[in-house]
Amino acid sequence: VLPPDRLFAGLFARGAVAAETSDRAVLRAMVEIELALLRALVDTGLAPAQAADGLPAGDALADALDLGELGRSTAEKGTPVPGLIRALRERLGEHPAAAYLHRGATSQDVVDTAIMLVARRALQPLLEDLAAAGDRCAELAERHRATVQPGRTLLQQAAPVTFGLKAAVWLTGLDEARAELERIAEQELAVQFGGAVGTLAALGTSGLEVMAALAQELRLNAPALPWQAVRIRPARLACGLAIALGVMAKTARDVVLLAQTEVGEATEGGGAGRGGSSTMPHKRNPVGAVAILACAQRAPGLSATILSAMAPEHERGAGSWQSECEPLLELLRLAGSAAAALRELLGGLELHPQQMRANMELTDGLVMSESVVAVLAESMPRPRAQELVEQAAQRAAAARRSLRDTLLELAEVAQAVQPRRLDQALAPESYLGVSSELIDRALAAHRG
């Protein structure tokens, strides 16, 4: 269900989130809010029961409206709401609701609350996809608990890890980012309802009651105060989404690097044709990971925009809050697209443990040098052990010989350590530290 009008939909508007964040979806949310307000007015006795009786269904009502016409009206009023009210009044005709429509609210109330509603809906598939991606990481962490591969720092082989640990690290990031988005979905999404200047004066002394009823109708939180001039909620949402995109990009980055022709430790799955190039028949590009990286690349700038709009003038800003809507929708869309892509990617990821092992052996022991130092240090001062290994490592690299043989040629080493003990030190399995415990921790946190 990709949107019909976006050329890069498969990259940036993928999954259920695309429909939930369309401009049409925002319009539906606005209409829903106006209808909910009518019911809230009735509930609190500010409108007669008939004002909320027999109203058309919100979505149908919204879908009958001319989005383009509303869009045009924003040039004249600065928001789509006055145009929306006019259009709704026309449609309501003689219905008693017409007289009570929008009572007590102002344009920003409707726009802000609509974004909150849209966010709640868009977060749902996003959270599901993140959870499913996490589940898959958990499986990979468990299954590859002992699958050794080179750990790499600054893109240099450094010491062994397991692929299971790598998956556990991914899992931790995804789970923590998801937990925060869940918290946001539950606690930060709230109605904005303040009327002309945040006093709700048009509702006399009933403003807070109406706010509470409206929040209940929409299943959003009721805030302590209207927040039209305190933009913490949009900012937290933006940060939560950017952080989620960040950890997804971490996983995607690793996949792209593992999938390099020269590394060859992982390949994205997918049927024939996926990742193929129009000109190079042999290619199998990591398109899922690339899509995630492309989504994530856009997040810091978009969240900077939201963060820069936090100081509106007085009771309602002149330009700042207006600038938030589209970037927030974009962030939701990008995070949702990335989550859908990540779930798919992790679901089909093909791993190549043999190649991982082959890569471990690429340096003929150098990647185990820290381990060798530790063993030598059992029978000589550590600094001396370090020195000897450093020398041997340089010599081995220059001569393209194994670290083992080069070391054993050094009398001092040969005297200090048995070849068998050295071989143990050179076995990756002997030098995985607490990898397995860390995997357990990540799995426990995921399941808990």
Added chain:
Amino acid sequence: VLPPDRLFAGLFARGAVAAETSDRAVLRAMVEIELALLRALVDTGLAPAQAADGLPAGDALADALDLGELGRSTAEKGTPVPGLIRALRERLGEHPAAAYLHRGATSQDVVDTAIMLVARRALQPLLEDLAAAGDRCAELAERHRATVQPGRTLLQQAAPVTFGLKAAVWLTGLDEARAELERIAEQELAVQFGGAVGTLAALGTSGLEVMAALAQELRLNAPALPWQAVRIRPARLACGLAIALGVMAKTARDVVLLAQTEVGEATEGGGAGRGGSSTMPHKRNPVGAVAILACAQRAPGLSATILSAMAPEHERGAGSWQSECEPLLELLRLAGSAAAALRELLGGLELHPQQMRANMELTDGLVMSESVVAVLAESMPRPRAQELVEQAAQRAAAARRSLRDTLLELAEVAQAVQPRRLDQALAPESYLGVSSELIDRALAAHRG
């Protein structure tokens, strides 16, 4: 001609630029590029003349394609181009062009070049609107050359300026930003054409000839080298647009501030209803200026995104260039919308010179204190003059009396300066410095 599907079109997708930057417009550009490439291949003898004969018109061809389908295909290939080629091949059927379509090119060639084409088209109305806005500033600068108003620093009245000078300052910003965008339109917009890895190997030794022919067909520059991995062009375009939005925001900011109820020196024009509030019948919001500010608020983040994509991996990046397209289109759209809004705003701006004068008198002379110091300093050391005026200013403010009278009560002042000379110093017209020359300079630069 606003887009039919954007809820905030009047704010963020206004003017001709909106249509020029739609996803459909990008698709049209892509088709145009594929057709131009066919002609370039024919021109350089790499395809037979029939391959470019009797081809359908590009726009019609593009409009017959299913944008949604192409969008979906980007999930599988990472770009819309393979899907586009397939669709075009189907439509070409037995036409000899089918065999030569896309020859030598790769997906990024088409996407990058399409953005360049779109930019050229989108820049045209944008530049016209900027020029027209400048013309209007020039008129205002001329007409209000002597219209005094308070100059304000850190939002405090500081010393007199003229509204003409303020308009001249706006003009300078608009003209300089426009000059840079014109330079970009002429020099930076270039075809990207490198084939699989930037060697154009699929075209044998004719690659550069084809590139030149393609550039000529599309009336874009031919770069020295393909730039798929050197992203200076998108970065300069983004910076130029962000800077243009910055100077437009400067003008809009001043209008919003001048239009404050308590300042009242300017009002946005527009027929009845413009800027009206749904709930407050008296309001006349500066909606044009607000729209410009909202557009501009989004520019720094978007250009940061483009600037952060400048280090793609090797011969083609994995995620970075893919992330550029939509933000670049957005920047074009925002700058174009803001320029259209600014042209309209300046065309209808209502000024209130009487209120400007009244505001000049608000501090009963304090705003002229620097001028008074200068006059006193003719007959005493400047530091002493400064001291006396500072004292008098504090006393006058505290007692809500005029600076003039408070000063003349000081014997030292009364002795040093004639009341008439003091009155001259207190007249704003006497203290405008080189305002008029600066206006002349801005006008000369604009006309030159």
Added chain:
Amino acid sequence: VLPPDRLFAGLFARGAVAAETSDRAVLRAMVEIELALLRALVDTGLAPAQAADGLPAGDALADALDLGELGRSTAEKGTPVPGLIRALRERLGEHPAAAYLHRGATSQDVVDTAIMLVARRALQPLLEDLAAAGDRCAELAERHRATVQPGRTLLQQAAPVTFGLKAAVWLTGLDEARAELERIAEQELAVQFGGAVGTLAALGTSGLEVMAALAQELRLNAPALPWQAVRIRPARLACGLAIALGVMAKTARDVVLLAQTEVGEATEGGGAGRGGSSTMPHKRNPVGAVAILACAQRAPGLSATILSAMAPEHERGAGSWQSECEPLLELLRLAGSAAAALRELLGGLELHPQQMRANMELTDGLVMSESVVAVLAESMPRPRAQELVEQAAQRAAAARRSLRDTLLELAEVAQAVQPRRLDQALAPESYLGVSSELIDRALAAHRG
């Protein structure tokens, strides 16, 4: 206690936070971590008791090191840690600690943990200043509960509010931002300890014990997994700081606007000379608010930098985490400076209720139009009431007459409403809605 070497210290490096975030403070934290690690090794039996006996005090040790020399060494190693270890080993000489120094850790462990330590210390004065600023807002909200001033939207007078409500809105923002920073200080600040590739292999099977002991030594959290490649903690810290700067800027923005010469509802306090201009003797610039705005302006970009570093390669990134340290320190410094400035500003803020009242009367009733509509709507359909008030408002504005008189000249109005009822509607006090309840809510939340 401002830093001795920063030209703009009073703007950007103010308060206790400046010293806590200096490079020297980071170095002290690094040394402290190395010493704590020694103790943790002893605690877990990986080093003999003597290795942690009679060590020099951390700060003294750190202060004896040559910061410039360490800085230079980062060119060769990419981090200051190898240089630090060398320097510490030299100083330790024959002390048994020398052999155990840095055991199990890698450079990033020390740098990341140092930033966390620095953050904990820098957050303390920042949180105190934020709390004190909140207290002052609470006082203002209480004291000015009934002080009427114009509420302004899009910088146009819209309807009455009280200054107490404005202060309550500020309070809400400050309290919510502070709560999040407190949560971060308690829950997100954690040791980073992973060794070469995040497996802690150099410590055999004791890695997690050592991590726990290290965390306890440093009074930081012990994370489930090392986070050298999952950058959620720096990202959340950056976002929390940027949001805090955002809400502080909101308050500062309002102060700057209220302090405008033409508005005159507030002035920053401070002794003679504060906010004075070198050239304009009468000026009293809102320098505290300006400083806060300048700090906040820098936050979105800095947090974008942190958010863009979330996808490091494999087990340790090549460039991304290295880029985080200085921007994080800068964000701490800016937020701390702004909080110190805000506390001072709110402590001395001078308010001018008479001018607020005068501004309420500036439109001769127009600012009460929504209220008037409500009263008229008691005796006619609301749309008709709206229409009549709109007409009267335009006529009144054009003729510079009062809304009251203009309305009463309309027969339809005169018939519908008694002048006394109209006068009630025109009294700001009658149209404050739930302002007072909102103040109560903000105060309750602050105290609770």
Added chain:
Amino acid sequence: VLPPDRLFAGLFARGAVAAETSDRAVLRAMVEIELALLRALVDTGLAPAQAADGLPAGDALADALDLGELGRSTAEKGTPVPGLIRALRERLGEHPAAAYLHRGATSQDVVDTAIMLVARRALQPLLEDLAAAGDRCAELAERHRATVQPGRTLLQQAAPVTFGLKAAVWLTGLDEARAELERIAEQELAVQFGGAVGTLAALGTSGLEVMAALAQELRLNAPALPWQAVRIRPARLACGLAIALGVMAKTARDVVLLAQTEVGEATEGGGAGRGGSSTMPHKRNPVGAVAILACAQRAPGLSATILSAMAPEHERGAGSWQSECEPLLELLRLAGSAAAALRELLGGLELHPQQMRANMELTDGLVMSESVVAVLAESMPRPRAQELVEQAAQRAAAARRSLRDTLLELAEVAQAVQPRRLDQALAPESYLGVSSELIDRALAAHRG
């Protein structure tokens, strides 16, 4: 000559640029401006000759001032200039200059112009380093014109390139970024001189003459109008620096990727110990490239900050321009550090052509598939050729056999093409397209 007080100096404050952008250097520039203004006043007859006679040397004067004291004063005045004037007056004592010091100028004039002066000085070593880095790229492009290596797109081997071409691509980026910075150094760096509100009223009718004289004294451009409220100059400088950092990061990114253990095509040079790890004796981290990437990572956010400060209020902004100084200095420092690091990196870069060749053979012909299609297409329709190669490629990959043998087993292929012709198609040298011409173009542009 690294700064004595920055812990990460070798990463972020390297080269001559560090000293040129210190706060002390800004202070020196400020003092120089005040002295130059005295001379300009004398030149234009606004001050007697003695006012500029026998003045102390600027740098000595500046170095005698207490930077910390000035820094503290910015809390009270919002800028360091009033404090500076006071300190200078004290030092000047009875010198006639004291009475004319700062005449006609305002604080922002001094700060803005100081940043311009600092930029000019900081750009000099930066431009030299960039030019030298370019020279080295040119050498590499020439020397490795025929050194074949795999071209990689989306980090997958795609088709052959030469290392010479890669160096030429780097060269183009460096040269274009440098050209723009040179243009900026020549054309955009200008004095800011406007006095209290940009009218230069304090200088009567001589303001523009003084501005011209001041510009000449400082060897900066004289702008048409003061630009205190039109921030194009800082914005262009920021963009130029960010773009330069972007292209440097492109080169660094490639080096890091080429230096991967599994790729092994390049190594950073440097004496023993460089890039070594404290714990892993075998490591040789690409620390120069990492430093460049870390510098560049910070640029987009910093330039977003500058771009977001382009809409100051009226004649002088309240917070926006104040926020520019430190980020601009940081950008200069980062770009300068990166350029110094890049020059060094390219000067010592070790290349491994044998490993490049070995990597070309890693896919046993697959990387040549586009070339093979082209040859087959000589004797069959291209789509069929593409199909056959695609099939063979999949089969070859699955069976880990060579593309050559797999292809020749297909009757259709065997019939269409001679093995010798196929071998030619599989030779990387045969499929380099216009690589050599592109190198020539890059070299010509560099030399021209």
